[in-house]
Amino acid sequence: MARDISPIVKQSRREGFALHPKAHKVMAHKTGIPGQHGGGRPGKPSLYLTQLREKQKVRRTYGLLEKQFAKLVVEADRMSGQLGILPGEAMLQLLERRIDNAVYRAGFATSRRAARQLVGHGHFLLNGRRVNIPSIRLKVGDEIVVRPKSAKSGYFSQLEEVVNNSVQEPLSWLKSDDKKITITVTGLPKREEAEADIKEQLIVEYYSR
Numbered sequence: 551m552a553r554d555i556s557p558i559v560k561q562s563r564r565e566g567f568a569l570h571p572k573a574h575k576v577m578a579h580k581t582g583i584p585g586q587h588g589g590g591r592p593g594k595p596s597l598y599l600t601q602l603r604e605k606q607k608v609r610r611t612y613g614l615l616e617k618q619f620a621k622l623v624v625e626a627d628r629m630s631g632q633l634g635i636l637p638g639e640a641m642l643q644l645l646e647r648r649i650d651n652a653v654y655r656a657g658f659a660t661s662r663r664a665a666r667q668l669v670g671h672g673h674f675l676l677n678g679r680r681v682n683i684p685s686i687r688l689k690v691g692d693e694i695v696v697r698p699k700s701a702k703s704g705y706f707s708q709l710e711e712v713v714n715n716s717v718q719e720p721l722s723w724l725k726s727d728d729k730k731i732t733i734t735v736t737g738l739p740k741r742e743e744a745e746a747d748i749k750e751q752l753i754v755e756y757y758s759r
Contacts (some may be wrong), residue, residue, distance in 0.1 A: 566603075601756035604749050611745060612645045613666055618685070623757050638750025639741045646739035649676065650684035652694065656726035656733045657716030658709060673700040688735045696731040706731060 595603070609619040626641035633640060645651065650666040653674070659665035665684075668674070672682040675695045688694075696706055705712075713728040723737035 566607075598756075598759075601752045604752040605756050608645075608745075608748055608750075608753060611662070611748075612648065612651065613662055613684070614645075620757065623753065627754070636751075637754045641753065642741060642744040642748065642750055643739050644687065646744055647688045647735075648684065649674070649681065649686040649688055649694065652688055652724060652733055652735070655718055655721055656724055657713040657718045657728070658726070658731070658733070660712065660716070668705075673697055673703075673706070690735055690737060692735040694733040701731055 605619070609616065614622065622644055623637075623641055626644055627637045629644075630637040630640040635643075646655070650662060650669045653659050653668060654662045654665035659668055669684045669686075670682055672680055673696055674681060675697055676686065676688075677693055678695075680697065700706055709731060710728050713726075721739070721743050723735060723739050723743070725734045725736050726732065
């Protein structure tokens with residue numbers, strides 16, 4: 551499967567947004583676009599550039615390729631009418647419901663990239679069946695459990711420490727148990743529980759051009 555393997559810190563500097571926890575420290579003393587000298591972007595960005603950068607920021611935050619992301623935005627626009635919510639909110643709901651994001655949000659991984667790797671290596675069971683596709687979309691009632699064989703590995707045997715060091719806040723739509731290493735989907739993500747610094751309307755406008 552194709553994926554973006556460029557350095558996450560460089561991506562973060564390009565977007566002016568920490569896409570990974572380790573990017574916070576680097577960005578504290580390194581500002582500006584990678585390879586650019588003179589400090590900051592020249593002039594005021596156009597509306598199109600602002601929309602583009604917001605789209606790239608969110609796409610990279612959740613680890614999607616362009617084609618995947620564009621398809622998801624179209625789907626979000628379609629389902630927004632059914633749910634009675636704005637297209638941007640529907641988009642964030644779909645992103646949050648990815649299984650790799652749920653693993654990250656539960657504190658079982660230090661980043662979305664790490665969660666994507668854990669899922670891709672087949673360490674989890676979804677409703678009793680082994681899965682290895684990070685983009686699987688969760689629904690209410692789904693249960694994610696670590697495979698018995700994986701639970702004996704060094705990583706999962708120290709999961710309690712990973713969870714304790716996690717910066718994730720409890721979510722209304724997820725219930726996790728780091729002792730049993732389980733995650734249960736109890737509802738749907740709320741807008742206020744997604745990333746706070748996302749301007750989703752800019753992304754909707756970008757794709758409606």
